[in-house]
Amino acid sequence: MNVRATLSNPRAIIGATILAFFILVAILAPVLSPYSPTDINFAVGLGPTWQHWLGTTEGGQDILSQLIWGTRESVSVGLLTGVLICVVQLVMGVFAGYVSGFTDTAFATVTNVFLVLPALPLLIVLSAYLQGSGGSGSTAVLIGVITITGWAWGARVLRSQAIALRDRPFVEAARVSGEGRWHIVLSHIVPNMLGIMVANFFGAALFAVLAEAGLEFIGLGNINTVTWGTMLYWAQNDEATLMGLWTWLLVPGLCILVFGTALGLLNFAVDEIANPSLRRD
Amino acid sequence: MRYLLRRFAVLLLTLWIAVTVNFALPRLMPGDPVQTKLATIPGISPLARQALEKQFGLDTHQSIVGQYFSYLGHILRGDLGRSFTYFPSSVTSMIRQSLPWTLGMVGFATLLACALGCGLGMMAAWRRGAAGGNRNSRLDTFLVPLGVMCGAIPPFWLATLLVYFVSFKLGWFPVGGSRTPGAAGGLSGTFDVLKHAVLPAFTLTLVSLGGWVMLMRNSMLTVLNDDFVKFARAVGLPDRTIAYRYAARNAILPVFTQLAMALGIVVGGQVFIEIVFSYQGIGYWLLQAVMNEDYPLMQGIFLIITVTLLVANFLAEALYVLVDPRVRVEASK
Numbered sequence: 001m002n003v004r005a006t007l008s009n010p011r012a013i014i015g016a017t018i019l020a021f022f023i024l025v026a027i028l029a030p031v032l033s034p035y036s037p038t039d040i041n042f043a044v045g046l047g048p049t050w051q052h053w054l055g056t057t058e059g060g061q062d063i064l065s066q067l068i069w070g071t072r073e074s075v076s077v078g079l080l081t082g083v084l085i086c087v088v089q090l091v092m093g094v095f096a097g098y099v100s101g102f103t104d105t106a107f108a109t110v111t112n113v114f115l116v117l118p119a120l121p122l123l124i125v126l127s128a129y130l131q132g133s134g135g136s137g138s139t140a141v142l143i144g145v146i147t148i149t150g151w152a153w154g155a156r157v158l159r160s161q162a163i164a165l166r167d168r169p170f171v172e173a174a175r176v177s178g179e180g181r182w183h184i185v186l187s188h189i190v191p192n193m194l195g196i197m198v199a200n201f202f203g204a205a206l207f208a209v210l211a212e213a214g215l216e217f218i219g220l221g222n223i224n225t226v227t228w229g230t231m232l233y234w235a236q237n238d239e240a241t242l243m244g245l246w247t248w249l250l251v252p253g254l255c256i257l258v259f260g261t262a263l264g265l266l267n268f269a270v271d272e273i274a275n276p277s278l279r280r281d
Numbered sequence: 282m283r284y285l286l287r288r289f290a291v292l293l294l295t296l297w298i299a300v301t302v303n304f305a306l307p308r309l310m311p312g313d314p315v316q317t318k319l320a321t322i323p324g325i326s327p328l329a330r331q332a333l334e335k336q337f338g339l340d341t342h343q344s345i346v347g348q349y350f351s352y353l354g355h356i357l358r359g360d361l362g363r364s365f366t367y368f369p370s371s372v373t374s375m376i377r378q379s380l381p382w383t384l385g386m387v388g389f390a391t392l393l394a395c396a397l398g399c400g401l402g403m404m405a406a407w408r409r410g411a412a413g414g415n416r417n418s419r420l421d422t423f424l425v426p427l428g429v430m431c432g433a434i435p436p437f438w439l440a441t442l443l444v445y446f447v448s449f450k451l452g453w454f455p456v457g458g459s460r461t462p463g464a465a466g467g468l469s470g471t472f473d474v475l476k477h478a479v480l481p482a483f484t485l486t487l488v489s490l491g492g493w494v495m496l497m498r499n500s501m502l503t504v505l506n507d508d509f510v511k512f513a514r515a516v517g518l519p520d521r522t523i524a525y526r527y528a529a530r531n532a533i534l535p536v537f538t539q540l541a542m543a544l545g546i547v548v549g550g551q552v553f554i555e556i557v558f559s560y561q562g563i564g565y566w567l568l569q570a571v572m573n574e575d576y577p578l579m580q581g582i583f584l585i586i587t588v589t590l591l592v593a594n595f596l597a598e599a600l601y602v603l604v605d606p607r608v609r610v611e612a613s614k
Contacts, residue, residue, distance in 0.1 A: 253438035260433025
């Protein structure tokens with residue numbers, strides 16, 4: 001990872017700024033939010049007013065407060081799932097590629113199977129089996145299902161990188177000096193492919209944010225939590241557009257779009273910095 | 282040839298795993314939702330229920346191994362059982378009815394997005410990456426963030442907005458469905474079908490466009506660094522010839538693989554888009570099955586999607602050998 005190259009890449013800067021903004025909103029949600037997101041004691045279906053900047057829902061909740069708390073939930077689920085996917089990729093891709101032999105063959109076969117299973121239908125079918133379609137699912141299962149469907153592609157890329165690094169002299173030296181396998185992977189292999197791993201993380205987080213919102217929108221998450229996805233679920237369910245409550249539908253989707261664009265820009269920029277043939281300089 | 286045989290063996294292995302997962306999933310669920318569900322089908326006789334259990338491979342007199350083999354047997358005969366919700370209809374016939382809608386709309390949008398994306402990606406890369414090209418090409422500078430943004434649009438959200446603003450407010454297109462019920466055949470019927478497909482296809486094209494642009498752009502930039510491009514320039518070939526006949530031809534290979542994957546996924550429909558537009562393709566019915574806990578329909582659709590994707594993948598690999606001489610040499614080793 002080249003710090004100077006990152007700081008002079010406009011896409012990286014824009015992406016990082018947006019990401020930092022959303023993380024800040026997520027952390028400061030209790031301070032920023034004017035009301036409780038679950039308070040249902042406001043007038044129903046208000047347009048934007050001075051008390052309610054984005055209006056209220058059909059259920060009498062303040063949309064701005066929901067959006068701010070939803071940011072906390074959606075951003076943390078997205079980033080946490082991104083991390084989990086990276087951990088799976090580390091084991092299935094990097095570790096397997098390094099140790100080679102039977103472990104590698106077995107893990108690579110599993111990766112190839114997951115690679116050709118259709119991600120979106122698998123996501124929906126797994127969620128349906130694991131938590132039913134009643135909208136009472138748990139966030140933990142949601143994260144688990146997204147992790148299971150989202151790791152394979154990156155694992156294959158990381159594996160080929162790990163294989164390329166496996167026989168390099170410095171890794172050989174570490175092996176001869178008797179370092180453990182995981183120690184070699186974490187302190188010699190990973191630092192040399194950090195760029196690709198970071199790019200992968202942002203790609204995985206983007207997948208997770210879109211998958212979470214999509215599953216919640218069709219009622220396969222927990223509709224009682226407040227997230228961008230469940231806000232859209234309720235907006236669709238209560239026919240927000242027909243009631244003229246367009247902020248209710250527009251704003252959560254815009255948040256997903258902007259946050260997702262930030263993750264996508266970072267994914268692209270880091271990839272560009274790590275891969276010289278795409279670089280701009 | 283040995284390469285293809287090996288790929289074919291992997292295909293069979295993956296197919297078997299997919300079928301087995303499909304068999305195992307409902308049985309891994311806590312409780313026995315399938316039995317509970319069976320009991321709720323209105324007006325079903327004990328005899329019909331037993332027949333249904335058999336068809337679903339749930340014959341309680343059989344061991345789990347027996348169930349597994351009778352399930353495999355049914356699938357090999359193309360029998361996917363009957364839907365719980367639309368009881369007498371067989372899953373196969375329901376899939377056959379919804380498949381043309383998905384193939385037409387999703388297939389067209391996928392090809393359109395791929396063609397547009399490749400063209401744009403190629404132009405962006407050429408403007409920027411060619412020797413003497415502009416490193417700060419305006420096309421490239423704008424196209425990259427726009428492409429990234431396309432990929433971050435939640436498809437169901439865009440679809441909902443389009444239904445409201447374009448269909449409901451402006452009245453330009455139907456609010457939903459895949460055709461007007463009872464519409465006449467012939468030319469006006471065709472027009473009616475097309476009108477229903479415009480917005481879903483537009484949504485899908487827009488959200489998938491970015492991926493194609495990025496793939497082609499990055500692939501083309503990598504190729505433009507190759508020596509043969511420098512050589513072609515040194516020899517004095519015209520720019521157009523270098524861009525289209527030399528660089529793009531090499532850069533298109535990863536796109537080709539991706540297109541095969543994408544066409545394989547077409548059969549799966551686009552659940553989110555089909556749902557919002559009530560477009561009655563495979564994705565729409567998959568979600569209906571999920572909502573109604575219609576396990577045979579859900580299993581059947583998932584199986585069809587998986588099998589098609591696997592076969593498409595295999596065909597792509599086989600074609601790849603024909604298209605790219607380097608792979609052919611690699612493979613024959």
